[in-house]
Amino acid sequence: MDVPCPKCGLLNLRKYGKTRAGRQKYRCSNPGCRRQFVAGSDHLLDPKVKDRVEKLLSAGEHPVRISQAEAGVSLRWIYELRRKKYPKFDPALRNQIRDVILRLLSENVPPDKIARALDSIPGKFSLRWIYKMRKQIIV
Numbered sequence: 001m002d003v004p005c006p007k008c009g010l011l012n013l014r015k016y017g018k019t020r021a022g023r024q025k026y027r028c029s030n031p032g033c034r035r036q037f038v039a040g041s042d043h044l045l046d047p048k049v050k051d052r053v054e055k056l057l058s059a060g061e062h063p064v065r066i067s068q069a070e071a072g073v074s075l076r077w078i079y080e081l082r083r084k085k086y087p088k089f090d091p092a093l094r095n096q097i098r099d100v101i102l103r104l105l106s107e108n109v110p111p112d113k114i115a116r117a118l119d120s121i122p123g124k125f126s127l128r129w130i131y132k133m134r135k136q137i138i139v
């Protein structure tokens, strides 16, 4: 496993049985550490690294670029984190929907009607956000 032990920092994790749920467990082989971890759990990451990754994700940075910047963080984990934190996050789609909303607003479609129409669309925009946008474009 090419992830450093989050406790001692050594690349020393070895397979160590499974959890009752069937997930792979690892144990640090460093005699002074011996800490155990479950694969895929957030514990396998330095909280500081995790924090940085989360900040980059919320800034809209692409997972591939984040994994290049953060050695030892797997691309898969970054994608998983993004899925967990930002379900259905898709900047391109979001911008498209935003443009449609702005157009509807400029055509005087009531915000609550727009919000209802958007209910099933990923990256749902809140009614409050639509009202705020209307205030900005209707002067």
Ligand SMILES: [Zn+2]
Residues within 6 Å of the ligand: 005, 006, 007, 008, 009, 010, 012, 028, 029, 030, 033, 034, 035
């Ligand atoms: Zn260790």
